[in-house]
Amino acid sequence: MVWPRCRWHSGSMRRRYTARQREQLIEAVQTSGEPVAAAAERLGVTASTAYFWMKAARATRQPQFARLVSESPPVPASLVLRVQGVAIRVQSGFDADLLRAVVSALSTGVA
Numbered sequence: 001m002v003w004p005r006c007r008w009h010s011g012s013m014r015r016r017y018t019a020r021q022r023e024q025l026i027e028a029v030q031t032s033g034e035p036v037a038a039a040a041e042r043l044g045v046t047a048s049t050a051y052f053w054m055k056a057a058r059a060t061r062q063p064q065f066a067r068l069v070s071e072s073p074p075v076p077a078s079l080v081l082r083v084q085g086v087a088i089r090v091q092s093g094f095d096a097d098l099l100r101a102v103v104s105a106l107s108t109g110v111a
Contacts, residue, residue, distance in 0.1 A: 025050055026057045
């Protein structure tokens with residue numbers, strides 16, 4: 001949307017505002033939470049123009065994204081092996097050779 005420059009239009013009661021006035025009003029409302037009507041009055045802008053500017057600013061604003069964070073960390077996948085009454089919890093990334101040696105030792109009764 002292209003915003004007009006400030007100038008009085010001859011033959012008309014319509015007032016034109018500067019881009020700086022528009023930016024000041026939008027910034028005042030968005031950052032300080034000042035009501036649109038109050039900011040408009042303080043900056044010498046009609047309330048209807050101020051509301052129009054705010055509507056246009058919302059329509060042209062880039063979408064905002066939020067990072068989704070789960071409440072609890074993911075639980076790694078695991079498997080429980082039972083050999084000779086002994087439970088062995090095996091998680092992802094386990095050492096296969098070590099597990100093989102432990103299961104062999106438990107199966108043969110070697111301690």
